[in-house]
Amino acid sequence: MMMRAIVFLGGCMLLLSQFQVTDGLYGGIDISNYFALLLGAMVAIVCLVKAPKALYRGDAMVFVLFVYLLIHASLTHAMQSREFYLSISYFGLYVVFRVIRAMRLANYVSFAVMFGGIYQSCLVLGQLLGYGISNHLRFVVTGSFFNPGPCGIFLAGVFVLAVAMMKKGYRKVGFNLMFVRYVTACVTFGVTLVALVPTMSRAGWIGALVGVMLLYRREIVAWGNTRRRWVIGGGIVGMIVVLMLFYLLKKDSANGRFFIWQNTVSAYWKTPLFGVGIDGFERAFAEAQHDYFEKEKVLEQDNRHVEMAGVVESAFNEPLALFLLLGAVGGVLTAMVLFFKLQRLTAYSCVAVALLVASFFSYTFYIPSIAIVFLFAVAQLPDRRVRGGRYVNVLMFGIMGIVVLFFDFREFGRREAYRKWKNNAVYYTWEDYQSVVEEYGKLYPVLKNDFKFLFEYGHSLHKVGRYEESNIMLKRGIRHSADPMFWNIAGNNYLALKQYDQGMTAYLRAYYTCPNRVYPLYLLTKLEAERGDTTMMNYYGRILLGKRPKVPSLAVDEMKFEIRKMLDVKL
Known part of the structure; x- marks a missing residue:
């Protein structure tokens, strides 16, 4: 009993x-x-x-x-x-x-x-x-x-x-x-x-x-x-x-999932036998989505899938995700378990x-x-x-x-680190980036695989002017996240270091990963203006002005206003 x-x-x-x-x-x-x-x-x-x-x-x-x-x-x-x-x-x-x-x-x-x-x-x-x-x-x-x-x-x-x-x-x-x-x-x-x-x-x-x-x-x-x-x-x-x-x-939601499945299958065929690793979905999916939109040349022409693109953390299909993560070997072993059961x-x-x-x-x-x-x-x-x-x-x-x-x-034992992280996250909210850098540095050895922690830490390092260290954190975060904002901040670091080609590559990576966002185009226009290439500045600026954002906002309107003003001055 x-x-x-x-x-x-x-x-x-x-x-x-x-x-x-x-x-x-x-x-x-x-x-x-x-x-x-x-x-x-x-x-x-x-x-x-x-x-x-x-x-x-x-x-x-x-x-x-x-x-x-x-x-x-x-x-x-x-x-x-x-x-x-x-x-x-x-x-x-x-x-x-x-x-x-x-x-x-x-x-x-x-x-x-x-x-x-x-x-x-x-x-x-x-x-x-x-x-x-x-x-x-x-x-x-x-x-x-x-x-x-x-x-x-x-x-x-x-x-x-x-x-x-x-x-x-x-x-x-x-x-x-x-x-x-x-x-x-x-x-x-x-x-x-x-x-x-x-x-x-x-x-x-x-x-x-x-x-x-x-x-x-x-x-x-x-x-x-x-x-x-x-x-x-x-x-x-x-x-x-x-x-x-x-x-x-929910037609739009269903179409979005079909597109996610398409990119998941594309990512799977890059490593079909053993997969990308149990923690590799976001990275592999972001690369597949980037490659798809780059191949479709969405910078120059419209594509019906642009509105469906997003920061994806799951395949919305567990069998597909299993084959992508553990490969055909892991998928077959799991199928055999279910077959016997x-x-x-x-x-x-x-x-x-x-x-x-x-x-x-x-x-x-x-x-x-x-x-x-x-x-x-x-x-x-x-x-x-x-x-x-x-x-x-x-x-x-x-x-x-x-x-x-x-x-x-x-x-x-890492549970205590998440408690300290929440206590220290107020510094990030208050934009006290120096305190963030000091406190997050103590937590980094424990939380170095959490992409949200790495983004906040990398962004704060950028804000205090430690650009090389910031890029180290951001590149580590890219291994665990599909968020193009990692590439945007990395591009800002390269821009601050006057490494324009690397910055352009980072911004383009962010754009092709999620092409319904206008922020990478805004950053590309600003970068070309800083290095004095008016032709490319006008090219990216006009694409931005003709771009319809996925989610209209005041920030988007402000960016378009600034770029419109910039192009008018240069022209």
């Missing part, structure tokens, strides 16, 4: 910790979730040290993928990245959930997941009714997430789990665990269904629809046997209509498939709470045993647990 209570409360705490924000850390929800996951993984591994007695094919393949990730991260110098620690924590939680399955305690984690869904649904409905405040200015509801998309996907996974538990029913023998599970599932079904609608998450809706259809596949097939032609034809037409409606619901469709299989389907349209597994539900579902799936593998299984689980504990404990 005690172990059941520990598993249930542990599952609740693991999920609820993902719904809280630690105000004292720089980065808000993202960083709070990250460190909560690290702590939760470490505590869970320590509390559940038992390993399953039998070795399964899926577990063996998970271990192979884990070893590949470690070797890959080491060779690509990604072991200090947040993505690496997030990934190995997921492996640690998978181990924990496999132990829970071996102990026949999965029902208690299911309760925790459903309670987490009820809590999240109450937050969404409270925001919808005006009793709570969302975490995004553009959206009425976000739950505890930073926008409604991940919230909808999380609720979709819980919704499918609730439907699965309802479908199992209960034995009418009084008040027992199965009855409590059934009642909890009914409540979860009702509130998550209502909360899922206002999130407007198309990925969540599609995932939930697919998951429920898989749950009732036998009933659908049995009903369709007598009307097979009508059912098949109606199903095909219905799916086409649904997909078209989802596309038209999903050979039999159970209730938990439908939950896993629902989240997998959603992951084709969003950044599903970058969100720890969604990943927790997915990992729990996958860990409960049946698999084929491997004979004589008991001690091998203990060794694999032991190695994975120890490695995760080692890395997560080391990474959790």
Whole structure:
């Protein structure tokens, strides 16, 4: 009884910790979730040290993928990245959930997941009714997430789990665990269904629809046997209509994601076998987007994709992102894990498939709470045993647990640096750049892989006139970010050093990375004016004046006014 209570409360705490924000850390929800996951993984591994007695094919393949990730991260110098620690924590939680399955305690984690869904649904409905405040200015509801998309996907996974538990029913023998599970599932079904609608998450809706259809596949097939032609034809037409409606619901957003997928595929083909590294998405995507627009010569001619360009931090398609980051080897290993695990469709299989389907349209597994539900579902799936593998299984689980504990404990020590960063960030807000340089210099050894920190540090070094040092920070930040502002500030450093050719290269790099921004053109015009090239000054200036910005603003109007005045004077 005690172990059941520990598993249930542990599952609740693991999920609820993902719904809280630690105000004292720089980065808000993202960083709070990250460190909560690290702590939760470490505590869970320590509390559940038992390993399953039998070795399964899926577990063996998970271990192979884990070893590949470690070797890959080491060779690509990604072991200090947040993505690496997030990934190995997921492996640690998978181990924990496999132990829970071996102990026949999965029902208690299911309760925790459903309670987490009820809590999240109450937050969404409270925001919808005006009793709570969302975490995004553009959206009425976000739950505890930073926008409604991940919230909808999380609720979709819980919704499918609730439907699965309802479908199992209960034995009418009084008040027992199965009855409590059934009642909890009914409540979860009702509130998550209502909360899922206002999130407007198309990925969540599609995932939930697919998951429920898989749950009732036998009933659908049995009903369709007598009307097979009508059912098949109606199903095909219905799916086409649904997909078209989802596309038209947010047409611009959908087109933007198609363009992101196109650039992700282009980036993948540069390193198809082993990928760019677990922390290399932003860099690889920025290079692919830059190369595309440079090839299309968007400086001289219009392109329909210019308005879709942006600073992208995710592929909005997890399988594509996986192949880009870990290459074909990592993608195939992951596919083999899923192949072994999903050979039999159970209730938990439908939950896993629902989240997998959603992951084709969003950044599903970058969100720890969604990943927790997915990992729990996958860990409960049946698999084929491997004979004589008991001690091998203990060794694999032991190695994975120890490695995760080692890395997560080391990474959790960086939490204090994020607290100090938030305290010192006020200097950057107040434009006290000298104080920023002094204080950030102390934090640099710990935060040297955080691109937001590197930008603030590099920008501050530029402001105090330490241009060479600024470029060192900015170039390091470019390895972790797709933001063209890194190139703009680097160009300003070269301009201050009278290195005009390098400055021009940096500004052009910024422009081709995100050609719907006018600031690089403004800087190019100013650079050419300073070095006295009136021909190129007029060339860039006239392009700027004819440019329609993605987001009109007073700053853009001021830049255009200044350039117009400059060209009039020179002409």
